[in-house]
Amino acid sequence: MGRLQDKVAVVTGASSGIGMATVELFVAEGARVVAADINDAAGAALQARYQGFVHFQHCDVTQEADIAATMAAAADRFDGLDIVFNNAGAGGSINTIEDMTGEAWDFTMALLLRSVALGIRYATPLMQKRGGGAIVNTASIAGLEAGYGPIAYSVAKAGVIQLTTLAAAQLARHDIRVNAICPGFIQTGIFTASDLIPGPLKEQIKAEMRAAAPAAQPLKRAGEPIDIAEACLYLASDASRFVTGTKLVVDGGMTVGPRQAWDPEVRAERARMMEARRAAYEAGVKG
């Protein structure tokens, strides 16, 4: 018996990275999944891999009609909806506040924040018919602290965290739980998604990022999509039945504090500097 036996889920951003790992885990745990994405080729391949268990639905999450159709597909194909993972996303605008445009801002908010609000909105009546449900939203550590993403992306992800809290408060009366995950640095295609980066260079950049990841946070390995999928499984399953309105940080400790809090090399270097200053001071006094 799987932890999601006979549940019906929608996963957006399902053709790659965190979304795809989540579809794979959900199916392994007994769920049937509507996998939604703009990448039709990868989505069709996913459906072919899990015939009868995965239905691919083309869905551009910046389009309200696509989101509504995706939730409806769960009811049409699998007779209902129990779980939604609002996860699709990309980096959005890389503009700073000084060169931001209204268009770039609006696009990023539509992609990362409005999409989640509408995902919750269109999932709710279907979950009410089932007597409840679980919604999980992908935020980011960029929504918690400065320095982990472009400004529009970070503001949108902060919005996802607050949206999660408020939606949880409003939907608890229907027994619908709403939670967010804040991933840290996870090895996916999101960092090399730009069409401006040639294919071979993408591979080179990916390899460099993978090599650098273990030194970037206290837990010394790269974050993988399955790390987030496991967190999503917890929040989607009955194991978290008393959990709503929370944000689960899954970041290898990246946000525990400044580097000297967890890197002994940095602390040792500081101690060496202090010792050198003390020795120089004493030498000056004695001289």
Ligand code: NDP
């Ligand atoms: P991936 O690029 O691997 O997967 C994202 C998927 O979403 C891709 O298949 C992408 O398609 C799709 N997508 C992009 N735009 C849309 C759209 N408008 N409608 C529907 N689907 C779309 O990235 P991740 O798995 O890393 O990202 C998943 C989520 O995790 C995102 O919300 C991201 O912000 C978040 N996140 C990721 C972190 C990381 O370190 N990887 C850290 C924190 C948060 P295509 O490839 O064609 O663009």
